[in-house]
Amino acid sequence: MQYGGGSKWIAVIFMKKNKSNRLSKPVMPQETTRKLAETFKVLGDPTRTRIIYALSMEELCVCDIAGLLGAEQSVVSHQLRVLRNMNLVKYRRDGRVVYYSLDDEHIKNLFDECLRHVNML
Amino acid sequence: MQYGGGSKWIAVIFMKKNKSNRLSKPVMPQETTRKLAETFKVLGDPTRTRIIYALSMEELCVCDIAGLLGAEQSVVSHQLRVLRNMNLVKYRRDGRVVYYSLDDEHIKNLFDECLRHVNML
DNA sequence: TGTATGTATGAACATACGTACATATATTAT
DNA sequence: ATAATATATGTACGTATGTTCATACATACA
Structure with missing residues (x-):
């Protein structure tokens, strides 16, 4: 820990920080961070x-x-x-063709936000 | 391609789709998708x-x-x-302590948007 | 029923990746 | 200068992951 173990005073400060909900408990539920x-x-x-991006334009079948x-x-x-397993896309079957599309609109927002970060928007 | 190779008519349709900017060229520059x-x-x-999330709260040093x-x-x-290499965080040195923080605000937005997707917000 | 087409899946393989351990570098204090 | 502390980095190792090839499954058509 920062400057810890140096003197008793420092140790007290460290304990205070620990109690003030900064160093003791994790910032976010591990379950949430995992997801x-x-x-x-x-x-x-x-x-x-690329698949996601293509599907953000239109519904597409696997071969397309x-x-x-x-x-x-x-x-x-x-x-x-x-x-599919991550519920990012959904699908419907039409004969032997399976059409995929995005499951919700959050993913498009995710993409746009990420594009802003990489300075491409 | 879907139902391709069946008859000459189908082949014509396929070529039309090809020219209409749907099947011929990739939906997004590969360079952008890579980034x-x-x-x-x-x-x-x-x-x-978890590091990113912690830093979204406050600037923190490595040991913290x-x-x-x-x-x-x-x-x-x-x-x-x-x-650092992805420009997601920046840092400043103060003595022997190095403090890290988020490089821009897009990352927080990314997190929020993703949280909305996993239904945790 | 048999064949063709679209899609899904299993196994194998090479590679990428995260972590642990040891160690190097940088800065401060004695 | 030496010791201590904070951080960075190199190596090694086990595991996860994406692709390829082969094959199975499902549906349409003759």
């Missing part, structure tokens, strides 16, 4: 990022996504499952 | 998420962050470097 991190992690893969990304169908399918 | 994904990935680790997270100093230091 946050998990969501960010899912968005943190180039393939998935693969075409857009120039990726193999199996890659897209695998990653769509990841996005 | 986006990189940023999300950096936020997608529980340790870094380590105390808050119950993590080793070296772990925090390593992850702070990652955050």
Whole structure:
């Protein structure tokens, strides 16, 4: 701890800080941080990022996504499952074609906010 | 491509879609998507998420962050470097203590938006 | 019923990544 | 100058992760 263990006075200060809810208890419930991190992690893969972005434009089927990304169908399918499991995308089946779209509008906002950060908006 | 290769008519349709800027060119510059994904990935680790969240409250030195997270100093230091490299945090030195804080306000917005998604706000 | 098409999934592999441990650097105090 | 404290960094290691290839499943069509 900062300057801790130097003298008794310092030790007292350290204890005060501990009691003042700064150093003793974690800033945020670990459960919440875990979910946050998990969501960010899912968005943190180039393939998935591009899929999400494509879906932010329009509903698309798996093969169209693969075409857009120039990726193999199996890659897209695998990653769509990841996005599905995180409730980031939803899907509907029409015959043998499965159409995917974004699950809620928060993701688009996330993207825009992140774009602002990387100075691309 | 969807229903492609069936007949010449279908092939024509496919070519039209290709020219209409839907299937031919990628939805977003790969450079931009790469940066986006990189940023999300950096936020997608529980340790870094907790660091960012702590810093969203107040400026903190390395040892205080380590105390808050119950993590080793070296772990925090390593992850702070990652955050530094992505321009997510900035720092200032005061004696032998280095204080870290968020680099811009977009990150807080990112967090809030993500919290809304995981239904915690 | 059999074939073709669209999608999902399993296994294997290479690689990326987070952490722990040791150690180096920087600054302050004695 | 030496010791102590705060931080940074290098290495090693176990694990997680994305992709590839093969294959299974589901639906439409002949």
